[in-house]
Amino acid sequence: MDYSVTHFKIEVSEELMQVCRELLADSVCEAGYESFVDTDDGIDGYIQTQYYSEEHTLAHILDFPIETAAISFHTEEVESQNWNETYEKEVFDPIRVGSECVIYDAASPEAETLATEAPISIAIDQKMAFGNGAHxxxxxxxxxxxxxxxxxxxxxxxxxxxxxxxxxxxxxxxxxxxxxxxxxxxxxxxxxxxxxxxxxxxxxxxxxxxxxxxxxxxxxxxxxxxxxxxxxxxxxxxxxxxxxxxxxxxxxxxxxxxxxxxxxxxxxxxxxxxxxxxxxxxxxxxxx
Structure with a gap:
């Protein structure tokens, strides 16, 4: 399945940046975007290439509720192989849910210890899929x-x-x-x-x-x-x-x-x- 990434740049005051990120993600998810990653100057949104439309994306940000924010974007296709390699190289921190469950990166250098930390210890090799427990x-x-x-x-x-x-x-x-x-x-x-x-x-x-x-x-x-x-x-x-x-x-x-x-x-x-x-x-x- 081929994906594209849209780099959304948000020009706004620092105190409003996170609010704008969340509002923007909520708006453009209606255009088919599936996941988002915060960047220094906005967010990156991922969408299946077959569903991407510049016109459709623009339509969902024209009436952005924070008038002081200026939003621009550009989109490029993501190479599946390279994207997968990026996921594999990033080791996420262990996620603990109470004292009953720990979810840890299978590639973690502490994997052997984490595997016995809680009654339910789950190793995740995230690759390109969503859901390691951190969200x-x-x-x-x-x-x-x-x-x-x-x-x-x-x-x-x-x-x-x-x-x-x-x-x-x-x-x-x-x-x-x-x-x-x-x-x-x-x-x-x-x-x-x-x-x-x-x-x-x-x-x-x-x-x-x-x-x-x-x-x-x-x-x-x-x-x-x-x-x-x-x-x-x-x-x-x-x-x-x-x-x-x-x-x-x-x-x-x-x-x-x-x-x-x-x-x-x-x-x-x-x-x-x-x-x-x-x-x-x-x-x-x-x-x-």
Whole structure:
């Protein structure tokens, strides 16, 4: 899968820079951008090359709410091989979720020690996929999964990225886990990380939400750490696979997005059970 990176330059006062970064990412994700990295003068946004449109991107920043900010951008294609090499060379710091779980870089020089630090110690070789546990959304979901009794439960991981949430669910005792992602790199990375942790993910599928039409059975717990627009579009199909009395855990969006997500959830017969917010990133736990 080919990706492009758009380098967004934001000219604004230092005290407003981080707010502008977050607002800009929220705006252009509607143009198809999947992930963002902060830079010294703005952000870099990654988008599948087939979905990139300069006109579409520009349309989403014309009405930027902070009038003192000047935004410019240019886009270039990313060489998959070089991007992958960059990910492999960067070692992320261990992420600790309470005293129960530590997520660490498989390439860390401290890997042997970290592997025995907590009851659940998970090694991640991130490569090009999203989700090593460091992002607020992933960390919130991991924290929630650690609270579940997964005995006899079936779990669905929508947009599995590195496979971190699937692996946590399996380590917590889930009977069956199905995961899918539209990105081939993510599917491969989930296979790789599951093997790295001696965990079996029962199904790892390549494709969008439509792959669920070929999946047998229903799920007791569904996790989806995806951007707001994809959640709104995919939630009806996702909920069709939810068992009665099941739980849906959503993240990947800001607190301001909650009302429209709850409206969609209500239409589908779901109700809010819990909400968690970290640095404006939000997790919703919904029940049926």
């Amino acid at each position: 607020e959304t992933t960390k919130m979901i991991v924290g929630k999964l650690l609270q579940f009794d997964f005995a006899g439960k079936r779990v669905l991981d929508c947009g599995c990225g590195t496979g971190i949430l699937s692996i946590v669910a399996k380590c917590c005792g889930a009977e069956h886990v199905t995961a899918y992602d539209i990105d081939e790199w993510s599917v491969d990375n989930t296979h790789h990380n599951a093997a790295l942790n001696n965990v079996t993910i029962d199904e790892i599928l390549l494709g969008d939400v439509s792959v669920l039409s070929h999946v047998d059975g229903v799920f007791d717990v569904i996790v989806a750490n995806i951007n707001r627009n994809i959640l709104l579009a995919d939630l009806p199909a996702i909920v069709e696979t939810l068992n009665m009395g099941g739980t849906v855990i959503l993240s990947g969006f800001y607190e301001e997005d909650v009302p429209m997500l709850l409206e969609k959830a209500d239409e589908l017969g779901l109700h809010e059970v819990e909400r968690c917010v970290t640095n404006d990133w939000t997790m919703l736990v919904l029940g049926r």
